[in-house]
Amino acid sequence: MxxxxxxxxxxxxxxxxxxxxxxxxxxxxxxxxxxxxxxxxxxxxxxxxxxxxxxxxxxxxxxxxxxxxxxxxxxxxxxxxxxxxxxxxxxxxxEKTVEEQRAVIKELKEKQEEQAAAVKAVGGSVNLTGSQVEELRREREERRVSFSASLVTSGSETFGPFSKPTTLIYRHVITNTGSAYNPYTGVFRAPVRGVYYFAVFVYGGGHASTTTGVSLHKNEEHVVIAYSHQPSLQYSSSNGASLLLEVGDVVYVKLWPNAWVHDSYNHHTTFSGNLLFPM
Known part of the structure; x- marks a missing residue:
């Protein structure tokens, strides 16, 4: 226009x-x-x-x-x-990040207030007595549990066969942190409630009618078996399991009926256990 x-x-x-x-x-x-x-x-x-x-x-x-x-x-x-x-x-x-940070800070403040209230309830001091320190140290040590042992300390020896299940005593202690395993009875006793892992390794000689096998037990309960059989030469087998144990529960290994196992200074036949985590 x-x-x-x-x-x-x-x-x-x-x-x-x-x-x-x-x-x-x-x-x-x-x-x-x-x-x-x-x-x-x-x-x-x-x-x-x-x-x-x-x-x-x-x-x-x-x-x-x-x-x-x-x-x-x-x-x-x-x-x-x-x-x-x-x-x-x-x-x-x-703004969203600031709000999230404020929420975290608020939560931390609430936890701090709860801790302060707990300290005030026990006397307003965080200073621990000697007995309390010892108790904390003992609880920490109880949570460190691990052991491994073999049947013989030296030489060479064959165990079995026996007509009925027989508890094996692993006398050569490789490690025993927490002292929960007893090398005189062959029994492990749980010091704390938690989940533990146990493993057994067995070694034996081949025979036409004699097998090599052991079973893992929790209290009176049969858990797993490590079992093998061949007519000649030497062979080995193993097995393991994770177990929830209460304080005082026992775990041990039994020789399978009419079976044998062999061990020597090379420590072929072993029993081991570890605390995975307390509960």
Missing amino acids: NMKTPGAVLLLLWSGLVVVAAESGGLQDEDTGAAPTQLTCQPDVHSVLREMSALMAEQRVELRYTKTQMEAMETRLRASENKAETMETRLRAS
Whole structure:
């Protein structure tokens, strides 16, 4: 609409000038017949038209420049809006993080207040007596339970066969942290309630009718067996289990009826146990 307005103005101006020129020329012809006046008026009209054309061209250039500037400003405005949205998203994330941290701090404060109240209830002091320190040390030591033992300390010996199950006594102690295993009875007694892992390894010689085998027991309960048989040469087998034990529960190994096992200074036949975690 704006681009057409200067053309319309120019057309109207041109029409008006032609009319004026025509009337002026007609009058002069009637009075004096002076034709040079028409020739003098025509150059003025062309000059005005040229000036208006130049003005229109200048306006077009300015319009294009203005349009370019507006497009650039629109692009910058969109970029600013995108940045604002990004900053708003980051701000929300930061607010969420702050709220989470406040919740953690609040929880820590509550625990601290509970601990302070507990300390106040026992006399308002965290200083431990000698007996309390000893009790804590004993509880820590009780939670360190691990042992391994083999049948013989030196030499070589075969145990069995016997007609009925017989408890094996593993006399050579390799390790016995917590002293829960008794090398004189072959029995492990649980010092704390927890989950323990036990493993047995057996070694024997091949025989046509004699097998090699032992069974793991918890109290009076049979748990697993390590058992093998072949007519010749030496061979071995193993087994293990995780057990939930109460304080005072016992675990031990029995020789399988009519079976034998062999051990030597190489310690082939072993019994081991470890406290995995207290409960």
